[in-house]
Amino acid sequence: MKRILIQLDSDSLPSTFDRVVAVDAGADELFSYGGIAPQNAEPLIHGGMFTRKPSDLKNTAVFIGGSNVAAGEAILTKVLKTFFGPVRLSVMMDSNGSNTTAAATVVAISRHLPLAEVDAVILGGTGPVGLRAAQILASQGAKIRLGSRTLDKAAAACEHLSKLVDTSCITPCETTSPAGFDAACQGANVLIAAGAAGVQLIAAAQWQAMSSLKVAVDLNAVPPAGIEGVDMLDKAKERSGVTCYGAIGVGGTKMKIHTAAIQQLFESNDKVLDTAAIFAIGQSIG
Amino acid sequence: MKRILIQLDSDSLPSTFDRVVAVDAGADELFSYGGIAPQNAEPLIHGGMFTRKPSDLKNTAVFIGGSNVAAGEAILTKVLKTFFGPVRLSVMMDSNGSNTTAAATVVAISRHLPLAEVDAVILGGTGPVGLRAAQILASQGAKIRLGSRTLDKAAAACEHLSKLVDTSCITPCETTSPAGFDAACQGANVLIAAGAAGVQLIAAAQWQAMSSLKVAVDLNAVPPAGIEGVDMLDKAKERSGVTCYGAIGVGGTKMKIHTAAIQQLFESNDKVLDTAAIFAIGQSIG
Amino acid sequence: MKRILIQLDSDSLPSTFDRVVAVDAGADELFSYGGIAPQNAEPLIHGGMFTRKPSDLKNTAVFIGGSNVAAGEAILTKVLKTFFGPVRLSVMMDSNGSNTTAAATVVAISRHLPLAEVDAVILGGTGPVGLRAAQILASQGAKIRLGSRTLDKAAAACEHLSKLVDTSCITPCETTSPAGFDAACQGANVLIAAGAAGVQLIAAAQWQAMSSLKVAVDLNAVPPAGIEGVDMLDKAKERSGVTCYGAIGVGGTKMKIHTAAIQQLFESNDKVLDTAAIFAIGQSIG
Numbered sequence: 001m002k003r004i005l006i007q008l009d010s011d012s013l014p015s016t017f018d019r020v021v022a023v024d025a026g027a028d029e030l031f032s033y034g035g036i037a038p039q040n041a042e043p044l045i046h047g048g049m050f051t052r053k054p055s056d057l058k059n060t061a062v063f064i065g066g067s068n069v070a071a072g073e074a075i076l077t078k079v080l081k082t083f084f085g086p087v088r089l090s091v092m093m094d095s096n097g098s099n100t101t102a103a104a105t106v107v108a109i110s111r112h113l114p115l116a117e118v119d120a121v122i123l124g125g126t127g128p129v130g131l132r133a134a135q136i137l138a139s140q141g142a143k144i145r146l147g148s149r150t151l152d153k154a155a156a157a158c159e160h161l162s163k164l165v166d167t168s169c170i171t172p173c174e175t176t177s178p179a180g181f182d183a184a185c186q187g188a189n190v191l192i193a194a195g196a197a198g199v200q201l202i203a204a205a206q207w208q209a210m211s212s213l214k215v216a217v218d219l220n221a222v223p224p225a226g227i228e229g230v231d232m233l234d235k236a237k238e239r240s241g242v243t244c245y246g247a248i249g250v251g252g253t254k255m256k257i258h259t260a261a262i263q264q265l266f267e268s269n270d271k272v273l274d275t276a277a278i279f280a281i282g283q284s285i286g
Numbered sequence: 287m288k289r290i291l292i293q294l295d296s297d298s299l300p301s302t303f304d305r306v307v308a309v310d311a312g313a314d315e316l317f318s319y320g321g322i323a324p325q326n327a328e329p330l331i332h333g334g335m336f337t338r339k340p341s342d343l344k345n346t347a348v349f350i351g352g353s354n355v356a357a358g359e360a361i362l363t364k365v366l367k368t369f370f371g372p373v374r375l376s377v378m379m380d381s382n383g384s385n386t387t388a389a390a391t392v393v394a395i396s397r398h399l400p401l402a403e404v405d406a407v408i409l410g411g412t413g414p415v416g417l418r419a420a421q422i423l424a425s426q427g428a429k430i431r432l433g434s435r436t437l438d439k440a441a442a443a444c445e446h447l448s449k450l451v452d453t454s455c456i457t458p459c460e461t462t463s464p465a466g467f468d469a470a471c472q473g474a475n476v477l478i479a480a481g482a483a484g485v486q487l488i489a490a491a492q493w494q495a496m497s498s499l500k501v502a503v504d505l506n507a508v509p510p511a512g513i514e515g516v517d518m519l520d521k522a523k524e525r526s527g528v529t530c531y532g533a534i535g536v537g538g539t540k541m542k543i544h545t546a547a548i549q550q551l552f553e554s555n556d557k558v559l560d561t562a563a564i565f566a567i568g569q570s571i572g
Numbered sequence: 573m574k575r576i577l578i579q580l581d582s583d584s585l586p587s588t589f590d591r592v593v594a595v596d597a598g599a600d601e602l603f604s605y606g607g608i609a610p611q612n613a614e615p616l617i618h619g620g621m622f623t624r625k626p627s628d629l630k631n632t633a634v635f636i637g638g639s640n641v642a643a644g645e646a647i648l649t650k651v652l653k654t655f656f657g658p659v660r661l662s663v664m665m666d667s668n669g670s671n672t673t674a675a676a677t678v679v680a681i682s683r684h685l686p687l688a689e690v691d692a693v694i695l696g697g698t699g700p701v702g703l704r705a706a707q708i709l710a711s712q713g714a715k716i717r718l719g720s721r722t723l724d725k726a727a728a729a730c731e732h733l734s735k736l737v738d739t740s741c742i743t744p745c746e747t748t749s750p751a752g753f754d755a756a757c758q759g760a761n762v763l764i765a766a767g768a769a770g771v772q773l774i775a776a777a778q779w780q781a782m783s784s785l786k787v788a789v790d791l792n793a794v795p796p797a798g799i800e801g802v803d804m805l806d807k808a809k810e811r812s813g814v815t816c817y818g819a820i821g822v823g824g825t826k827m828k829i830h831t832a833a834i835q836q837l838f839e840s841n842d843k844v845l846d847t848a849a850i851f852a853i854g855q856s857i858g
Contacts, residue, residue, distance in 0.1 A: 002309050006302055013605055013612060016578055016619030020632065023574050023601050024624070029309050031318070032603070033299055040299060047302030051541075052310070060306065255623075288595050292588055315595050317604070319585055326585060333588030337827075338596070346592065 001059045002028040003266045006048050008036040008075055010066030010095065018065045018094075021255070025262035027061075036064075037071065038078035045082045048089050054269075057089060061265035064093040069128035071095065080272065090271035092261050092278070095128070097254065099275050100261070102132030103282035104254035105217050105245075106140070109190055110283075111236070112215050112243050118142035119212075121188040123175060123202060123226070124195025126157040129219055133192055136279045138165045145184045147175040164275070181206075191216040193226030204229035208240045221247035257282045287345045288314040289552045292334050294322040294361055296352030296381065304351045304380070307541070311548035313347075323357065324364035331368045334375050340555075343375060347551035350379040355414035357381065366558065376557035378547050378564070381414070383540065385561050386547070388418030389568035390540035391503050391531075392426070395476055396569075397522070398501050398529050404428035405498075407474040409461060409488060409512070410481025412443040415505055419478055422565045424451045431470045433461040450561070467492075477502040479512030490515035494526045507533035543568045573631045574600040575838045578620050580608040580647055582638030582667065590637045590666070593827070597834035599633075609643065610650035617654045620661050626841075629661060633837035636665040641700035643667065652844065662843035664833050664850070667700070669826065671847050672833070674704030675854035676826035677789050677817075678712070681762055682855075683808070684787050684815050690714035691784075693760040695747060695774060695798070696767025698729040701791055705764055708851045710737045717756045719747040736847070753778075763788040765798030776801035780812045793819035829854045 005027040007014050014032040022030055033044060048060045064075050072095025079091055094100050109118060120137055122130045125146035134144045138161070148154035154172030161167050173184035185191070185202075189212050193201045197220055207213060207227060218234075220226035225246070229239060235249030260281050261273050271277065291313040293300050300318040308316055319330060334346045348365060350358050358381030365377055380386050395404060406423055408416045411432040420430045424447070434440035440458030447453050459470035471477070471488075475498050479487045483506055493499060493513060504520075506512035511532070515525060521535030546567050547559050557563065577599040579586050586604040594602055605616060620632045636647050644667025651663055666672050681690060692709055694702045697718035706716045710733070720726035726744030733739050745756035757763070757774075761784050765773045769792055779785060779799060790806075792798035797818070801811060807821030832853050833845050843849070 004306060004309060013607075013616060016603055016616045017623055018619070019601075019603050020576060020619060020623035023576060029305075029316070030601075031302055031305050035299075044299060044302045047304070047306060051303055051306035290592060290595060315591075315602075317588055317591050321585075330585060330588045333590070333592060337589055337592035 001056055004029045004031060004048075004060045005262070005265070006044060006060070006062045006089075007032040008041055008044065008062060008064050008079070009034050010036055010068050010071035010075065015065050018063060021258050022063065022262055025259045026266070027262060036066075036075055038074050041075050041078050042082050045079055045089070049083065049087050054086055057087070057269035058266055060089050060269075062089050062091040063262070063265075064091065064095065066095050069095040069098050076274070088269055090265040090269055090273070092265055092271075092273035094258065094261075094278070097258075098128035098132055099278040100254045100258045101129050101219060101250065102136055102275065103257050103279040104250045105129070105133050105192060105219065106136045106279060107253055107257070107282040107286070108217060108236075108245050108250055109215050113189065115140035115142050118190050119188050120190035120192055121145040121147060121173075121185050122192045122194055123147045124193060126153050127194055127196070130192070130194035131157055131161065132275045133194060134170055135161055135165050135275055138167060138169050139276060139279075142169065144170045145173045145188060146170055147173045147184050149176050150174050185210055187212050189214045191227065193218045193220060195220065195226050197222040198224065199226065200224045200228055201226045202228065207242070213242050215243045215245075217245040217250060219247050219250065253282070253285070256285050260285055287342055290315045290317060290334075290346045291548070291551070292330060292346070292348045292375075293318040294327055294330065294348060294350050294365075295320050296322055296354050296357035296361065301351050304349060307544050308349065308548055311545040312552070313548060322352075322361055324360050327361050327364050328368050331365055331375070335369065335373050340372055343373070343555035344552055346375050346555075348375050348377040349548070349551075350377065350381065352381050355381040355384050362560070374555055376551040376555055376559070378551055378557075378559035380544065380547075380564070383544075384414035384418055385564040386540045386544045387415050387505060387536065388422055388561065389543050389565040390536045391415070391419050391478060391505065392422045392565060393539055393543070393568040393572065394503060394522075394531050394536055395501050399475065401426035401428050404476050405474050406476035406478055407431040407433060407459075407471050408478045408480055409433045410479060412439050413480055413482070416478070416480035417443055417447060418561045419480060420456055421447055421451050421561055424453060424455050425562060425565075428455065430456045431459045431474060432456055433459045433470050435462050436460050471496055473498050475500045477513065479504045479506060481506065481512050483508040484510065485512065486510045486514055487512045488514065493528070499528050501529045501531075503531040503536060505533050505536065539568070539571070542571050546571055573624075573628055576601045576603060576620075576632045577834070577837070578616060578632070578634045578661075579604040580613055580616065580634060580636050580651070581606050582608055582640045582643035582647065587637050590635060593830050594635065594834055597831045598838070599834060608638075608647060610646050613647050613650050614654050617651055617661070621655065621659050626658055629659070629841035630838055632661050632841075634661050634663040635834070635837075636663065636667065638667050641667040641670050648846070660841055662837040662841055662845070664837055664843075664845035666830065666833075666850070669830075670700035670704055671850040672826045672830045673701050673791060673822065674708055674847065675829050675851040676822045677701070677705050677764060677791065678708045678851060679825055679829070679854040679858065680789060680808075680817050680822055681787050685761065687712035687714050690762050691760050692762035692764055693717040693719060693745070693757050694764045694766055695719045696765060698725050699766055699768070702764070702766035703729055703733060704847045705766060706742060707733055707737050707847055710739060710741050711848060711851075714741065716742045717745045717760060718742055719745045719756050721748050722746050757782055759784050761786045763799065765790045765792060767792065767798050769794040770796065771798065772796045772800055773798045774800065779814070785814050787815045787817075789817040789822060791819050791822065825854070825857070828857050832857055
């Protein structure tokens, strides 16, 4: 029986990136749809639920993607509501690569520090990847300083996360004022830059002055780097005594996690591969 | 040579239901198109006609679907006009599952009564499935009472059917007035409910009072049932002395017919799998 | 590793013709997109570039098609700009079959005359196929009379071609006036009709009076023929002492070239199969 992956993409043209990874992960047939929103997803899911015997449903799965992460979350919510009882399909959500990137980031950090000892400052922490990295780190007992332009935005992001994870270990921070920025970074042993593409978030002199810093991860793939002095290709590269990763350096692990997640979709018909589940896959890969 | 199925769907997103069945029936490649109307179907058919040698054309076929049955019929008409001489492709039309559902309904009835002895009342008889069930039953020598809200609508439906089959055995009936309803049901040995989803068409007391009734088929898959007291899962289930079928009980046969029809498309390049042809497939499956 | 072809089509529904040929040429997976323009092509190309290792990129390729040849050219330009260094994919452009048809036309002529001795009049020479046939013939040392309704249009087409090939051997001609028409044809040994579908460009008496004429190719597949008296099915058919080809007669070679070109896409990741490269493939097939 052929493994069918139903790709629901919130962009008008379904991502070729996600399609190639799906093919290489072993999906036999891709049903790729663009322009998907919660209101048009239901019949597509019904068609997957009602065509094969319950014992065969593990061979039909759903992938939710697209550049708009909030749109992907809304589709996932709708898809999960469409299932009933055992008549369901495994689903993975990775809009804009947010879950696989956040998982790969934390996996990279875990190679150098026990996660329970991590005290991380996340710059651009309220974006999709920053939020997810914070969620994963919090679930592993780490401390997190969630940085944003305003304290209100940072606090709202923490409030959002509190529905998913114990956020007592997350401190919202504003990083616009020099004093706020310094306070956010002071004493952190991990630095993550998860801001918009092509925006520098911290100067070389600033992070080199953080005496406690052990690991720095820059997720920006468009020059200039978010963390000045970190190269896109850095992969556990030692710089000024700090272990550095760039976007491409993290990308290999991200791709392995994405591929393994697609493969897990076809092991049973009840997987929900969200942020936490995708990180668990990342941990098993190492 | 790979078996290619060109899926022309009148809905904007081509049905995943039809795609999964096509894959499981052995189509190697699906070219799935949404938003199809007669005016944009022609170049898609030409591309199928002019790419392989005549002797190989049986490996390229066309499936017409979508939720709008009239739209599917218009596409089928256009597709058949596009062919010329032996340069043609096999085609199946099953918009909204109307042909396979009607065929499966009559196949179910035929397990319990010789079709020539059937005297069926069809409630909601002017919808796509009701019309097609009437057409198939008429072709097999049964008597049919075609029920609708008004006599005019029922008569218009009979007029439409008269282009496809001898309708001398079909009586149009209005089923809105209590007297009309009773007259339509009086003496029938088969009851088919083919109305809109989630609308009850006959109460339990009413059909249980039909002393001649032998078989009842409810095609409604959304509660409440069209025939009160019949369960969606009923499959030749005895209830008050009547053999009952629900939508899912008929669904297994419907799926087998759909699958077999897709497979037949690839046996030659000149099949036209419309209502009659799809019922013939249903009969051969039994 | 599966061979993936990303089909970028400028029409809203991607061509089934190009899809069937791609399947039969051995592409394992087709990612077919309609409604493509330069502005939405980039992320689709990025997804192809960044998902497989450089050494595996030869298994991902791009086909550009659609009925609008200028739109296809603009997409090709954008796609080539999107690549950088060795991170690239092989690409073929054949909007409206223009490159494969022009190549097949010249291959057909070369069976009967050395190309360096060809002196061809191209009627409808400013359309996509006429232009490309002129380009190919010029590259092989032939003389060309490029016919158009006005001399200005013909001259503008030559100017366009001068960016691609040495056009000193191409003479722009107006073919509207009887005198212009006669001058354009006088002494030519090859006649190509590459005008709009269903429009006769030259009467039988006119070409039969061309005493120098050896080969006539009519590329019009919709009656009436562009060259009166040539049949669509003609394939090296002798008529009044002239070797004649019709659209379908050239079509077999066109199809072989198209198929071989798709196969070459997957031999390395750096092919650009444009007019010249597609003709080279045609020559190797013969």
